[in-house]
Amino acid sequence: xxxxxxxxxxxxxxxxxxxxxxxxxxxxxxxxxxxxxxxxxxxxxxxxxxxxxxxxxxxxxxxxxxxxxxxxxxxxxxxxxxxxxxxxxxxxxxxxxxxxxxxxxxxxxxxxxxxxxxxxxxxxxxxxxxxxxxxxxxxxxxxxxxxxxxxxxxxxxxxxxxxxxxxxxxxxxxxxxxxxxxxxxxxxxxxxxxxxxxxxxxxxxxxxxxxxxxxxxxxxxxxxxxxxxxxxxxxxxxxxxxxxxxxxxxxxxxxxxxxxxxxxxxxxxxxxxxxxxxxxxxxxxxxxxxxxxxxxxxxxxxxxxxxxxxxxxxxxxxxxxxxxxxxxxxxxxxxxxxxxxxxxxxxxxxxxxxxxxxxxxxxxxxxxxxxxxxxxxxxxxxxxxxxxxxxxxxxxxxxxxxxxxxxxxxxxxxxxxxxxxxxxxxxxxxxxxxxxxxxxxxxxxxxxxxxxxx
Amino acid sequence: xxxxxxxxxxxxxxxxxxxxxxxxxxxxxxxxxxxxxxxxxxxxxxxxxxxxxxxxxxxxxxxxxxxxxxxxxxxxxxxxxxxxxxxxxxxxxxxxxxxxxxxxxxxxxxxxxxxxxxxxxxxxxxxxxxxxxxxxxxxxxxxxxxxxxxxxxxxxxxxxxxxxxxxxxxxxxxxxxxxxxxxxxxxxxxxx
Numbered sequence: 001x002x003x004x005x006x007x008x009x010x011x012x013x014x015x016x017x018x019x020x021x022x023x024x025x026x027x028x029x030x031x032x033x034x035x036x037x038x039x040x041x042x043x044x045x046x047x048x049x050x051x052x053x054x055x056x057x058x059x060x061x062x063x064x065x066x067x068x069x070x071x072x073x074x075x076x077x078x079x080x081x082x083x084x085x086x087x088x089x090x091x092x093x094x095x096x097x098x099x100x101x102x103x104x105x106x107x108x109x110x111x112x113x114x115x116x117x118x119x120x121x122x123x124x125x126x127x128x129x130x131x132x133x134x135x136x137x138x139x140x141x142x143x144x145x146x147x148x149x150x151x152x153x154x155x156x157x158x159x160x161x162x163x164x165x166x167x168x169x170x171x172x173x174x175x176x177x178x179x180x181x182x183x184x185x186x187x188x189x190x191x192x193x194x195x196x197x198x199x200x201x202x203x204x205x206x207x208x209x210x211x212x213x214x215x216x217x218x219x220x221x222x223x224x225x226x227x228x229x230x231x232x233x234x235x236x237x238x239x240x241x242x243x244x245x246x247x248x249x250x251x252x253x254x255x256x257x258x259x260x261x262x263x264x265x266x267x268x269x270x271x272x273x274x275x276x277x278x279x280x281x282x283x284x285x286x287x288x289x290x291x292x293x294x295x296x297x298x299x300x301x302x303x304x305x306x307x308x309x310x311x312x313x314x315x316x317x318x319x320x321x322x323x324x325x326x327x328x329x330x331x332x333x334x335x336x337x338x339x340x341x342x343x344x345x346x347x348x349x350x351x352x353x354x355x356x357x358x359x360x361x362x363x364x365x366x367x368x369x370x371x372x373x374x375x376x377x378x379x380x381x382x383x384x385x386x387x388x389x390x391x392x393x394x395x396x397x398x399x400x401x402x403x404x405x406x407x408x409x410x411x412x413x414x415x416x417x418x419x420x421x422x423x424x425x426x427x428x429x430x431x432x433x434x435x436x437x438x439x440x441x442x443x444x445x446x447x448x449x450x451x452x453x454x
Numbered sequence: 455x456x457x458x459x460x461x462x463x464x465x466x467x468x469x470x471x472x473x474x475x476x477x478x479x480x481x482x483x484x485x486x487x488x489x490x491x492x493x494x495x496x497x498x499x500x501x502x503x504x505x506x507x508x509x510x511x512x513x514x515x516x517x518x519x520x521x522x523x524x525x526x527x528x529x530x531x532x533x534x535x536x537x538x539x540x541x542x543x544x545x546x547x548x549x550x551x552x553x554x555x556x557x558x559x560x561x562x563x564x565x566x567x568x569x570x571x572x573x574x575x576x577x578x579x580x581x582x583x584x585x586x587x588x589x590x591x592x593x594x595x596x597x598x599x600x601x602x603x604x605x606x607x608x609x610x611x612x613x614x615x616x617x618x619x620x621x622x623x624x625x626x627x628x629x630x631x632x633x634x635x636x637x638x639x640x641x642x643x644x645x646x
Contacts, residue, residue: 076625078581091582094592094620096511097518098539145619147524166522216621 076217079240080292080327092377093414097146099126099437106415107440110407115362118405121430121441122152122159128432128439130222130352131422132174132181134196139422140164140181141432141439144172144220149183151199152439164195164202170216172272173223173233177256184233186219187212189258208258213238213247218270227281230255234285236270241290241316243328249315251285251305265305267312267337272374273353273420278367280396282306284341286350286371289319291378298323299343300350302371302390302398311338320346342398347376348384352420358427361444367392372418372431375409385409387418387431405431405442480544486533487545495552503603507554512594513546515619525617554588555598562644570641573634577626587642592619601643608635 102123110118122139128150130142139152149165165171165183173184181195183205189212190205192198213219218236226232230253237249251265251274274285283305289298298320305311314321314337316328321340324332344350352372356365368391373384385408391399408416417435424430429442487505491497495506505513519525521534521542537545574580582593589595596604610616612627612635627635 078578092620094511096514096592097619098514098543147522216618216624219621 076239076242078292079242080290090378090380093417093435095127095145095417095435095437097126099124100435102438105433105436105438105440106408109410109415110405112405112442116442116444118431118440118442121439122161123436123438125150125152125161125432125439126437127434128437129172129419129434130174131420131430131432131439132176133422133424133430134176134181135179136196137425138196138199139424139430139439140174140176140195142171142174142183144170144434147171149174149181151195153199162199164199165192165205168205170220172220175223175225175231177225177229180256182208182223182225182231182256184221184223186216186221187214189223189231189233189254208256209254209261211261213245215248220272222272222274222285224274224276224283225256226253226283227276228253230260232264232274232283234268234271234274236268237315240292241325241327243316251283253308262309264308265311265313267315267317268303269315272351273371275354275369277304277392277396278355278357282396283308284353284355284369286344286353287313287340288349289346290316290325291347293319293323293326294346295379296346299340299346300348301340302342302344302350302353302369303338303340304396307338312336313338313340341396342390342401344371344373344388344401345383347379349374349376350384351418352422352432354421354423356423358423360427361429364391365389370404370421370429372421374417374419374434375414382409382412382414385414385417387421408433480548483537483541484545484548487549490529491549492555495549496555497600497603500600501602501606502600504555504599505549506552507588508546508549508595509589509591509593510543510546510550511592512589513549514542515592517542517545519617519619554595555600557598557644557646560644561646562640566637567641567644570637573637574641577630577634577638579638582622587645596642597645599642601639604639604642605635608638 100123102120105120105123107118107120112118125141127143127146128141129144132140134140137154141150141152143149147166147168148163149168149171151162151164153160153162168183169185169187171183171185175182179194179196181192183190183192188207188210190207192202192205195202213235215238217238219238221233221235223231223233232251232253234251235248237244249266249268250263251268251271252261253264254261268287269290270288271285272288274283276283285303285305287301287303289300301313301321303313314334316325317332318329318334318337319325320343322334324334350371351374353369356368356370368389371388371390373386373388375385376382386403387405388401389404390401393399405418408414408418414435416433419432419434422430424441431440431442432438433440490499490502491505495504497504516525517534517537520527520530521537523531580587583589583596587595587597607616608627609632611618611623612630614624618624
């Protein structure tokens with residue numbers, strides 16, 4: 001284990017042992033278990049017969065005589081949950097569909113390394129998720145629980161927010177390529193050509209690909225264009241833990257016109273962030289792991305796709321790169337699957353991630369990956385709710401992972417939840433917060449005068 | 455008290471200077487809600503839900519979806535048109551503060567209720583909606599809701615006719631059938 005992990009763990013234990021709330025520990029100590037080393041922990045032995053654990057479904061019982069006797073499958077986010085009182089308090093943290101007023105946003109509570117500043121870039125963008133920046137500077141912002149896409153334009157230093165598409169089915173995924181905006185909904189990929197010239201009267205998106213499952217659980221997508229000029233997107237597992245169909249739990253790529261679909265990765269549970277290594281041109285992505293295994297396992301992952309079409313990342317057999325699944329792991333070893341390049345903490349929900357290639361941040365951040373950890377729900381003491389930075393070795397493996405922005409968790413409650421990261425042309429960072437419906441801007445250097453350079 | 459009577463009382467209080475302006479404004483916005491959903495939080499109209507003591511976060515989400523036409527219902531899309539976010543929250547808070555609906559005078563068939571209770575527990579409805587079905591946060595109160603509205607809602611979630619803010623109910627209801635929905639609605643509408 002690396003030092004970040006062991007130090008923060010011991011601080012965490014000290015805080016708990018002293019009877020203080022975890023939030024009283026130093027800020028860095030609230031963000032434990034970021035582990036850039038390859039997984040080395042021994043597998044956890046299953047404590048029960050396969051299929052006999054709490055919450056499992058009987059495999060061989062006869063069809064019930066009366067429908068009144070059929071036990072309902074729990075919703076995907078509850079699959080595998082034991083029935084204890086502590087568990088009843090753990091549930092996803094839905095954001096209300098009302099954006100937080102600009103003067104109530106938590107920027108003053110957030111901590112950044114010395115020399116960095118954070119400001120509100122735009123507020124009132126309910127459920128702001130994926131970010132993309134157009135050639136002319138328009139910032140496109142997607143939503144997940146809403147049906148729309150926003151565009152933020154700069155009019156003489158004043159931000160103007162427009163809704164450019166509505167009626168979409170969880171349109172989380174966005175990509176921009178040669179002036180065209182690509183949109184990934186649950187069940188289709190579509191595009192609007194020349195979008196920045198049509199912001200005042202945008203046409204309806206044109207569907208280019210719809211051979212997709214329509215499952216809502218983990219159905220939302222991340223979308224990116226590769227160096228091969230193809231669109232890459234994920235199809236999540238429609239469950240917490242299950243045997244996925246051959247159309248689920250994978251990354252696909254298609255040509256820009258929707259043709260030539262191929263599966264390039266399998267065994268991926270759910271992905272909400274991808275980006276391309278600036279020099280190696282390899283796809284890196286965050287992957288969220290199953291719930292209800294335990295408070296502290298499995299780790300969410302940072303992966304890279306070195307062998308498109310062949311790599312299998314483990315779902316549902318192996319979680320976190322090192323934990324055989326208690327139900328599906330029998331007969332398999334985690335060594336059969338492609339290992340993560342880093343573990344990112346249990347339940348921490350890493351979403352958006354981008355490599356830094358700008359010229360504003362100091363040199364050590366060049367080509368590093370900034371990762372937005374949305375934060376946990378399936379854990380008594382929340383973790384995540386921060387931006388971490390992964391610095392890489394020359395071979396693309398992870399050298400270190402450090403906190404970058406922290407403070408979104410206060411007294412075990414969210415004051416905001418980071419969702420995605422993108423870069424403005426000047427090298428500054430944009431960060432979306434879907435809990436508050438806001439986009440922040442992070443700069444390096446002396447704080448700017450009000451009204452200047454924005 | 456009739457909605458008109460209540461509104462009149464607020465107007466009188468406002469004119470007498472005993473209420474701040476925003477309270478009168480809120481009551482003006484609330485009055486049309488109560489005219490269908492019930493002055494005391496208990497609806498008397500077929501397929502119109504009782505909203506008394508409904509959890510405020512749930513109501514905010516529904517009002518938002520009506521306003522944005524993510525949930526389609528002509529009267530509600532019309533009524534919520536032009537409401538500001540702050541109005542949605544204020545209306546939801548006001549409804550949450552009203553008394554919960556009362557069970558019908560007819561106590562129902564004890565044997566059928568007992569079977570329905572077992573079915574409900576078997577399906578874990580009480581895990582999220584609460585042991586007394588009073589709801590929590592974004593999970594709605596179901597206790598003593600109108601039977602017709604409960605059944606309509608279950609059917610609409612199952613068929614996909616009703617948009618869900620998060621997909622949870624769509625998943626839970628997928629393996630269930632209409633005969634079970636009838637029993638759920640019967641039980642929840644008769645809770646004592």
